[in-house]
Amino acid sequence: MTTTIVSTVELPDKARELLRNYDIDLYELPRLSKDEWTDVLSRTEVLMCWCGREFNLADNINSMKRLKVIQTYSAGVDHLPFSVIPSNIEVYSNAGAYSVPVAEHAWAMILTLAKGLHKPVLNAKDYLGNEITSPRKIIESILLVLGTGGIGKEIARIGKEGFRTHNIGINRSGKSAEYFDEVYPTSKLLDALPRADIVAITLPLNKHTRGLIGKEELRALKRGAIVVNVGRGDVVKEEDLYEVLKERQDIRFGTDVWWVHNDHEEIPPRTPLITLPNFLGTPHIAGGAQMEIAEYAMIRAVENVIRYIKGEIPMNRVNRDDYV
Amino acid sequence: MTTTIVSTVELPDKARELLRNYDIDLYELPRLSKDEWTDVLSRTEVLMCWCGREFNLADNINSMKRLKVIQTYSAGVDHLPFSVIPSNIEVYSNAGAYSVPVAEHAWAMILTLAKGLHKPVLNAKDYLGNEITSPRKIIESILLVLGTGGIGKEIARIGKEGFRTHNIGINRSGKSAEYFDEVYPTSKLLDALPRADIVAITLPLNKHTRGLIGKEELRALKRGAIVVNVGRGDVVKEEDLYEVLKERQDIRFGTDVWWVHNDHEEIPPRTPLITLPNFLGTPHIAGGAQMEIAEYAMIRAVENVIRYIKGEIPMNRVNRDDYV
Numbered sequence: 001m002t003t004t005i006v007s008t009v010e011l012p013d014k015a016r017e018l019l020r021n022y023d024i025d026l027y028e029l030p031r032l033s034k035d036e037w038t039d040v041l042s043r044t045e046v047l048m049c050w051c052g053r054e055f056n057l058a059d060n061i062n063s064m065k066r067l068k069v070i071q072t073y074s075a076g077v078d079h080l081p082f083s084v085i086p087s088n089i090e091v092y093s094n095a096g097a098y099s100v101p102v103a104e105h106a107w108a109m110i111l112t113l114a115k116g117l118h119k120p121v122l123n124a125k126d127y128l129g130n131e132i133t134s135p136r137k138i139i140e141s142i143l144l145v146l147g148t149g150g151i152g153k154e155i156a157r158i159g160k161e162g163f164r165t166h167n168i169g170i171n172r173s174g175k176s177a178e179y180f181d182e183v184y185p186t187s188k189l190l191d192a193l194p195r196a197d198i199v200a201i202t203l204p205l206n207k208h209t210r211g212l213i214g215k216e217e218l219r220a221l222k223r224g225a226i227v228v229n230v231g232r233g234d235v236v237k238e239e240d241l242y243e244v245l246k247e248r249q250d251i252r253f254g255t256d257v258w259w260v261h262n263d264h265e266e267i268p269p270r271t272p273l274i275t276l277p278n279f280l281g282t283p284h285i286a287g288g289a290q291m292e293i294a295e296y297a298m299i300r301a302v303e304n305v306i307r308y309i310k311g312e313i314p315m316n317r318v319n320r321d322d323y324v
Numbered sequence: 325m326t327t328t329i330v331s332t333v334e335l336p337d338k339a340r341e342l343l344r345n346y347d348i349d350l351y352e353l354p355r356l357s358k359d360e361w362t363d364v365l366s367r368t369e370v371l372m373c374w375c376g377r378e379f380n381l382a383d384n385i386n387s388m389k390r391l392k393v394i395q396t397y398s399a400g401v402d403h404l405p406f407s408v409i410p411s412n413i414e415v416y417s418n419a420g421a422y423s424v425p426v427a428e429h430a431w432a433m434i435l436t437l438a439k440g441l442h443k444p445v446l447n448a449k450d451y452l453g454n455e456i457t458s459p460r461k462i463i464e465s466i467l468l469v470l471g472t473g474g475i476g477k478e479i480a481r482i483g484k485e486g487f488r489t490h491n492i493g494i495n496r497s498g499k500s501a502e503y504f505d506e507v508y509p510t511s512k513l514l515d516a517l518p519r520a521d522i523v524a525i526t527l528p529l530n531k532h533t534r535g536l537i538g539k540e541e542l543r544a545l546k547r548g549a550i551v552v553n554v555g556r557g558d559v560v561k562e563e564d565l566y567e568v569l570k571e572r573q574d575i576r577f578g579t580d581v582w583w584v585h586n587d588h589e590e591i592p593p594r595t596p597l598i599t600l601p602n603f604l605g606t607p608h609i610a611g612g613a614q615m616e617i618a619e620y621a622m623i624r625a626v627e628n629v630i631r632y633i634k635g636e637i638p639m640n641r642v643n644r645d646d647y648v
Contacts, residue, residue, distance in 0.1 A: 104462050104487075108435035115432035117442065117604070122591050124607040135609060137616075138428050162486020163428075267446050280441065283448040285459060292461075 003309055004066070006040060007048040008055035009073070012295040015302040022309050029055070038063065046305055048298075050074055058084050069308055073097075073294075073301050075150075075287070078205035078232060079263070082323045091318040092304055095204075096150030097297040098287035102230050102256075103154035105286030106200050107162075109228045109254035114138055114198075118252075118280040131249050132277045136197075136224060144168045144196035146189075146212075147231060148177035152202040156180055159198075168192050172208065186212070193220040198227075205232035206322040213237065218244035218251070226252050230286050233258040233265065242271040245278055254280040327633055328390070330364060331372040332379035333397070336619040339626040346633050353379070362387065370629055372622075374398055382408050393632055397421075397618075397625050399474075399611065402529035402556060403587070406647045415642040416628055419528075420474035421621040422611035426554050426580075427478035429610035430524050431486075433552045433578035438462055438522075442578075442604040455573050456601045460521075460548060468492045468520035470513075470536075471555060472501035476526040480504055483522075492516050496532065510536070517544040522551075529556035530646040537561065542568035542575070550576045554610050557582040557589065566595040569602055578604040 003024045010028045019026055027040045041060060046069045051057045058081040061067070070091045072080070077093045085091065112118050116133025127133050143165040145152045152169065156179035159165035167180045170192060174185035184192055186208070193199070199221070203209045213236040221227065229236060238259045245253055258265045258281075267283050268274050274281055287293065307314040327348045334352045343350055351364045365384060370393045375381045382405040385391070394415045396404070401417045409415065436442050440457025451457050467489040469476045476493065480503035483489035491504045494516060498509035508516055510532070517523070523545070527533045537560040545551065553560060562583045569577055582589045582605075591607050592598050598605055611617065631638040 100463055101459070101461060104435070105439055105459065107486075108439035108441055111428070111432035112436045112441045115429055115606075117432055117436045117606070120604070120606050122598070122605065122607050124591075124609050127607055127609050135425070135429065137425060139424055158486045162431075162482045267448075274446070280444070281446065282439075282441070282444050283446050283451055285448050285451050 003045050004040070004043045005046040005048065005305065006044045008050065009298075011298055011302065014295070015299045018299065018302050018306060022306065024309065042066070045069065046071065046308065048073065048301055048305060051080055057081055061085060069305070069314075071301050071305050071308075071314070073297055076204050076232060077318050078323065079260075080323070082320050085320075087320075090314075091320065092308075092314045093316045093318050094297055094301050094304070095316045097300045098293065099150035099154045101293050102151045102202075102286045103158060105256060105282070106151070106155050106202070106228050106230045107158050109230075109256070109280060109282070110198055110200070110226055111138065113226045113228070113252040113254050113280060118254075119277055132252075136226070138163045138165075138198075140164045140166070141197035142166045142168065142195055144170070144192050144199045145180070145202060146170045146200070146235075147202035147204070148180060148183060149202065149204075151230060152200070153177060153179055155200045155202065165198070168196065189217065190220055193217055194222055196222060196225060199225060201227070201229040201231045201235055203231040203235050205234050207324075208322060209235050211235070211237050213241075215240040215244060219248070221248075221251055224250050227254070229253075229255040229257055231257060233269075234260055238269055238271055238273075242273050242276075245273070245276050249278050252278045252280070254282075256282045256284055256286040258284065327369050328364070328367045329370040329372065329629065330368045331622075332374065333622075335622055335626070338619070339623045342623065342626050342630065346630065348633065366390070369393065370395065370632065372397065372625055372629060375404055381405055385409060393629070393638075395625050395629050395632075395638075397621055400528050400556060401642050402647065403584075404647070406644050409644075411644075414638075415644065416632075416638045417640045417642050418621055418625050418628070419640045421624045422617065423474035423478045425617050426475045426526075426610045427482060429580060429606070430475070430479050430526075430552050430554045431482050433554075433580070433604060433606070434522055434524070434550055435462065437550045437552070437576040437578050437604060442576075443601055456576075460550070462487045462489075462522075464488045464490070465521035466490045466492065466519055468494070468516050468523045469504070469526060470494045470524070470559075471526035471528070472504060472507060473526065473528075475554060476524070477501060477503055479524045479526065489522070492520065513541065514544055517541055518546055520546060520549060523549060525551070525553040525555045525559055527555040527559050529558050531648075532646065533559045535559070535561050537565075539564040539568060543572075545572075545575055548574050551578070553577075553579040553581055555581060557593075558584060562593055562595055562597070566597050566600075569597070569600050573602050576602045576604070578606075580606045580608055580610040582608065 006027045048071045075095045114136045143159040148169040148171045156167045169180035169183040304314045330351045372395045399419045438460045467483040472493040472495045480491045493504035493507040628638045
């Protein structure tokens with residue numbers, strides 16, 4: 001049986017090529033007229049989407065009677081309207097597609113903050129004597145990574161191989177992971193935080209991780225800790241973060257991800273975080289840096305869909321109990 | 325025979341302890357009255373100094389009739405008044421004492437510049453679409469290091485192990501060095517520059533390296549190259565750098581070292597480099613970050629002096645033909 005696949009964006013040539021040898025009908029929505037959409041969506045078995053602003057899934061899902069699979073191009077799926085997605089539809093994320101660029105960005109923020117490059121001054125005495133800029137050493141420091149998935153592992157690898165860090169991981173079960181010297185379940189977070197020189201947050205946003213980092217966790221940080229968030233903004237409580245960063249200037253905090261209000265990641269955020277000298281922000285660009293990254297992500301998504309077409313088990317199946 | 329050793333600064337306890345078992349008289353100038361200086365200097369066999377602002381070597385060398393060894397606490401010796409130092413006095417530098425913190429600082433500048441963190445903007449489109457901030461990938465890039473000594477090797481190691489870089493080294497002879505995939509003599513510099521995604525300058529300043537990087541070399545850089553200088557400012561021609569950075573906004577340049585005029589490293593420099601958006605500067609703080617680094621450097625210097633006391637050959641003998 002021919003499988004009808006729809007992508008909500010145009011695919012790179014390489015991705016189309018991968019699909020050529022399979023019994024499929026491939027449609028890319030930007031190449032169709034709006035009139036053709038209705039017919040195509042009614043036949044769609046596999047939907048590939050960012051399911052962000054380019055395609056409103058909630059508005060369209062009722063007309064997709066034959067839909068069996070949603071494959072996202074994004075690594076996170078926290079923005080999907082799970083409550084309106086029928087339970088017989090499987091959702092697969094693109095977790096891991098952005099591991100390398102996001103881990104590089106995380107390390108760039110860590111080193112920028114560690115060496116005071118976020119607010120450099122040209123007077124050596126001021127630079128060295130200032131809590132905001134005084135350089136901190138990285139080599140052999142203790143790195144705590146929240147989340148031991150693709151991004152977390154790559155951050156741990158760079159730390160261990162490049163800077164001889166001792167790596168502590170936190171994940172849901174506490175099961176061991178490559179490049180980590182120790183791994184604990186989330187319940188042990190408060191024991192791990194005071195040990196860390198560097199903390200990297202790579203967690204997806206779901207009902208277990210939302211607001212995981214609040215005042216108590218932030219106040220448990222070691223003096224002089226560096227924290228970066230490349231997971232999702234709402235893993236950290238915004239008001240709590242602002243309050244603790246204001247009272248503890250020794251903590252330096254960098255984020256590429258922000259807080260969502262009304263389905264919208266607001267940059268700048270509602271609190272005056274960006275005015276704090278111990279805060280560094282970038283506008284959610286870690287994963288979307290270059291065309292080649294987006295292409296790689298789409299190709300990976302297509303490869304996962306091919307697993308489905310071949311009757312294999314696709315990767316990154318989303319457990320919707322984590323979200324609803 | 326008792327050896328008289330003078331340090332121009334107070335030593336950390338650990339360094340004094342190292343010297344305890346040897347037949348020496350140790351004097352620390354800040355603990356002496358100015359009246360005692362004359363007598364002590366006249367008996368000094370080994371001088372340990374920064375020989376910067378804390379001790380004017382040119383003014384004092386004539387009264388140090390028994391001086392045989394100058395051991396610097398600094399890694400570079402380009403500031404020493406070689407023309408007034410009698411030729412029977414051996415000079416030893418502290419090369420290598422700052423390799424780890426300086427290499428970390430070099431990588432911090434590389435990543436800051438690569439990910440646009442030196443001028444971050446909060447609008448994603450502006451960030452990604454702007455030549456000044458658009459993120460560049462690091463993994464598997466080509467890293468060219470000028471100088472394959474302690475700092476150069478550590479920069480190469482972090483690149484290779486942390487970011488899978490392909491490492492090209494440049495040194496005087498072209499002899500191979502650990503962590504480098506290829507090494508060429510300085511005469512091949514112009515062939516290597518167009519290949520590099522990242523260039524790290526770690527060269528000491530001497531008559532062979534002064535002004536090595538001028539317009540021709542800078543214009544030979546690959547589009548989008550990232551260059552950092554943690555060696556000495558005057559290895560690069562300041563006016564040429566300003567001119568090329570102004571005409572080529574694709575190049576991003578970071579420096580921790582500056583240009584010397586009248587024996588003084590001038591920060592900010594004479595050209596308006598610091599106004600350029602593709603320039604990042606820190607005030608020569610890479611090596612002097614924390615007390616522990618300065619202590620480590622002094623201990624290393626003392627260990628080298630102990631080699632001399634024991635009749636061994638000290639490390640880092642300075643070839644003064646490189647400087648005069």
